[in-house]
Amino acid sequence: VSNSVTVLGLGLMGRALARAFLKAGHPTTVWNRTASKTDALVADGAHRAESIVDALRAGTLVVVCVSDYAAIHQALDPHVEHLDGRLLVNLTSGDSRLARETAAWANNHGAHYLDGAIMAVPPAIGTAEAVILHSGPQSDFESHEATLSALGTVSHLGADHGLASLYDVAGLAMMWSVLNAWLQGTAMLRTAGVNAATYAPFAQQIANVVAEWLPRYAEQVDSGSFPAEVSSLETDIAAMEHLLAESQAAGVSTELPRLIKTIADRAVAAGRGREQYPVLIEEFSRSSRP
Ligand code: NDP
Secondary structure, X not given: OOOOEEEEOOOHHHHHHHHXXXXXXXXXXXXXXXXXXXXXXXXXXXXXXXXXXXHHHOOOEEEXXXXXXXXXXXXXXHHHHHHOOOXXXXXXXXXXXXXXXXXXXXXXXOOEEEEEEEEOOXXXXXXXXXXXXXXXXXXXXXXXXXXXXXXXXXXXXXXXXXXXXXXXXXXXXXXXXXXHHHXXXXXXXXXXXXXXXXXXXXXXXXHHHHHHHHHHHHHHHHHOOOEOOOOOHHHHHHHHHHHHHHHHHHOOOOXXXXXXXXXXXXXXXXXXXXXXXXXXXXXXXXXOOO
């Protein structure tokens, strides 16, 4: 079934979104602050809205993807009466507070609202590789899921509008932590003449093994009970000392090894040394921590 869709914002990402809707056969209306960016899409079959009001009038489903939330308000605040009855799917990057505020704002003007996060680059949009997260009322997601699926692998995380942003940044924490850990090892091995490409398959294997631990460790976090099933924090700390000493001896950065050990040391000082690694959730869950 082809459903019509409006795309507001035709930057690098907005253009990719509009193109994917068109390719999937959905009648697509486009609007951009700088009107010339609509030309190529119109040539490919998109309908040009002459104004943002015309864009909002074109159909129920309105996907917005602009630089930031301030841009959304700059564009839409003067025309809020036209939001009534629309489903606004906001794929602009932001944080959970902004998502929840914008949901309340949209609801106040009679619109349904889903907040989204795009975990992909524009060339991946329209392929299964593009992961797009949504949060907000499940019924709003389900009623337009078929159309939104033109963009990639879409999922619904829950009713709280802040969830898409929270998952987005949680994913970034994972990504940067894995990359930093890999770079630490690479820096150490290079001092022994091992190049990055030689070490990479080993690093990849370790990352995969650790990833396998997550479901069981998550059960420990959720139950609040951390028996040392495979190793205790005290045992881990001895290995952390090796990592730190080797980094020092190799003359590479000790920042990351020191951070790893500092967090674990605090948990040991708090009497948690005989428990398993996920007990550190308590160190991560306090805002009084550095
Ligand atoms: P671009 O800089 O390419 O495009 C920005 C868009 O926002 C343009 O359409 C611009 O309009 C519009 N805009 C900015 N300010 C206003 C305003 N005051 N009123 C109306 N429109 C405005 O950015 P991207 O397309 O790359 O990114 C868009 C969003 O997608 C961002 O939130 C980004 O974080 C997110 N995203 C992007 C990814 C990427 O790889 N590019 C990946 C994942 C998420 P104009 O043409 O008139 O300037």
